Amino acid sequence: MPDLSSAGLEPFRALLGEGGLVTDADSLTRYTHDQRALMRGQTPGVLRPRSTGEVQEIVRLAGRLGFGLVPQGGNTGYVGGATPEPGRGQLVVSLERMNRVRDVDATGFTLACDAGTILADAQAAAEARGCLLPLSLGAEGSCRLGGNVGTNAGGLQVLRYGMTRDLVLGLEVVLPDGSLLSDMRTLRKNNIGYDLKQLFIGAEGTLGIVTGVVLKLWPAQTRRATAWMQLAADAPIPEIAALVRRETADLASTFELISASSLALVAEMRGAELGLAAGPGGAVLLELSASSERIPLDDILLGTLEALMEAGHVEDAVLAQSERQRREMWTIRETIPEAEKHAGGSVKLDIAVPTSAVSRFLDRARALVEAEAPGTRLSFYGHVGDGNIHFNLMVPAGSDRLAYTAAVDAGIAHAVYAVAIDLGGSFSAEYGIGRFKRGLLARYGDPARLALIEAVKRAVDPQGLMNAGAMTGSSGA
Structure with a gap:
């Protein structure tokens, strides 16, 4: 175990200077408590480098002194992937001071940033040059690009633009020995062997610390057409999405x-009618976008809605007539997690299934929960275009949230995961594995995949320096 005293941390203070090392208990809290308050981590200090060179020196120094490192962006994750684990003597490496937008190429449609750049700031930098960075999350005002890369974040526009993995052109990564993998090229075609950057996307900081990223951009979407659709009973969601x-x-x-249950939570939190309703089959928020005024989006959307109504899939629809009305539709969708918290919290099951299996999953999972835990209030919503369902069980009134979460995770959650896996799906869509789901990875993971994950970890990080306890929990300083 390394020296966790002030004297043991002094080399890091000398390296990083004023503001580079945080050790007081009150300040440490925001780095050691996970976003959902399910885990209280522990660290003797938080390191706040200002440059890639300082990150390299941190890694070399930590290796010599025996400290484990936990890279952290905005600390907005849901599975404890950036939470330092008690008893491991891990230091948090926060990239919050590495937030420089390095370059925006408006003709090549690329964006280069430090990994500590807040996603919303990167979006704004692209927008200022007439471009679109399509990665869009509820936490975009506080999450950082390095964390987006580490978790392979998805979000609201995956249907059209893909996950973070699909947007990354280049990465800069400090490896566990302090060396630098610098591949910040903007090339769309670059077949020179293994695509090594893919190793670090979704790796949750277990193989190195991402310090820079190059992302694809698109022309700014200056036109939008948005509709709120009330679904008919038993509406075939996959067929609707395909149409x-x-x-x-x-x-x-x-x-x-x-x-409908998620919508009701938002109405309860507001204490007022929303002005938008769900049909017997729920609701869909549909948005089209384009960069050209020559594309008649409103006509295309109207024709699509007519086809859906003629097929009997949609009972009614509201088209946004103004930006204010469009924004209100989106506010309702984005308020659901807050409304769940307001109602006492929820146990979040982050499910992915093939798009064609969405309706079957929902039918089977709801029936299962009703049979195993009658009266359980569900809240489910998601990015159905990519098969991601947030299938959440609400904490019953008067129940302890942490105790209920533990009970669900140990019991009925496994039955829901079994349904998803039987349909060709996964127990982790966009949250990652972190520390909360590593047992699920061990339980449901393919043995060959698990063996390869371990082999890669040993090869790249033989000392177990990087984020030990995340993902597999089997390696660690």
């Missing part, structure tokens, strides 16, 4: 399913 893609020539950027 939308065909009828709109893939101009749909978002297709968000919202259950």
